[in-house]
Amino acid sequence: MYRLFVAIDLPEGVKSEVAGITGALPGGRWVPGSQLHLTLRFIGEADEVSFQAIKGTLAGVRGAPFPLTLKGVGHFPPGRYPRVLWVGMEVSGPLLELQHRVESALADVGIPPEGRRFSPHITLARLKETPAAAIEAFEERFGNFRTGPFSVGEFHLYSSTLTREGAIHTREASYLLADRS
Numbered sequence: 001m002y003r004l005f006v007a008i009d010l011p012e013g014v015k016s017e018v019a020g021i022t023g024a025l026p027g028g029r030w031v032p033g034s035q036l037h038l039t040l041r042f043i044g045e046a047d048e049v050s051f052q053a054i055k056g057t058l059a060g061v062r063g064a065p066f067p068l069t070l071k072g073v074g075h076f077p078p079g080r081y082p083r084v085l086w087v088g089m090e091v092s093g094p095l096l097e098l099q100h101r102v103e104s105a106l107a108d109v110g111i112p113p114e115g116r117r118f119s120p121h122i123t124l125a126r127l128k129e130t131p132a133a134a135i136e137a138f139e140e141r142f143g144n145f146r147t148g149p150f151s152v153g154e155f156h157l158y159s160s161t162l163t164r165e166g167a168i169h170t171r172e173a174s175y176l177l178a179d180r181s
Contacts, residue, residue, distance in 0.1 A: 004043040027130040053109040066094035067149040073142045086121035
């Protein structure tokens with residue numbers, strides 16, 4: 001079985017900028033810089049037949065390269081018990097269109113649609129019982145974070161293996177964005 005997700009990788013310079021957003025957050029488990037990515041769609045468990053179908057259908061996703069700018073920090077869910085600290089991004093029509101095309105391609109091979117609305121973000125840390133005041137101070141400190149625009153020219157299919165030390169991500173396939181009309 002494979003535990004799959006579709007993602008956009010960040011350029012190394014952008015990963016370094018994002019990885020530099022750290023601080024003392026009780027109960028915070030930081031995502032290693034090497035694993036920072038933008039998830040377009042978490043798929044979950046898939047057997048070999050589904051895995052091959054997913055790899056094949058994603059090859060048909062069309063689109064053109066586009067710029068993306070990361071901006072701001074925040075947390076999910078809102079309220080008293082946040083579980084994820086994230087970096088956001090400027091609104092991007094091409095990103096939303098790519099995510100929609102990925103979702104449609106997956107539906108074509110029987111993957112049920114995601115129940116939640118797509119909320120593009122880069123996960124910085126997973127939180128457990130982190131005091132609200134610490135999160136508020138962190139978000140105030142890094143609220144003006146912003147990268148320069150970078151070009152998104154491809155996306156990837158990853159498998160993820162969960163271990164005690166954290167997830168290990170393996171790139172299973174890559175897909176270039178280029179108008180192939």
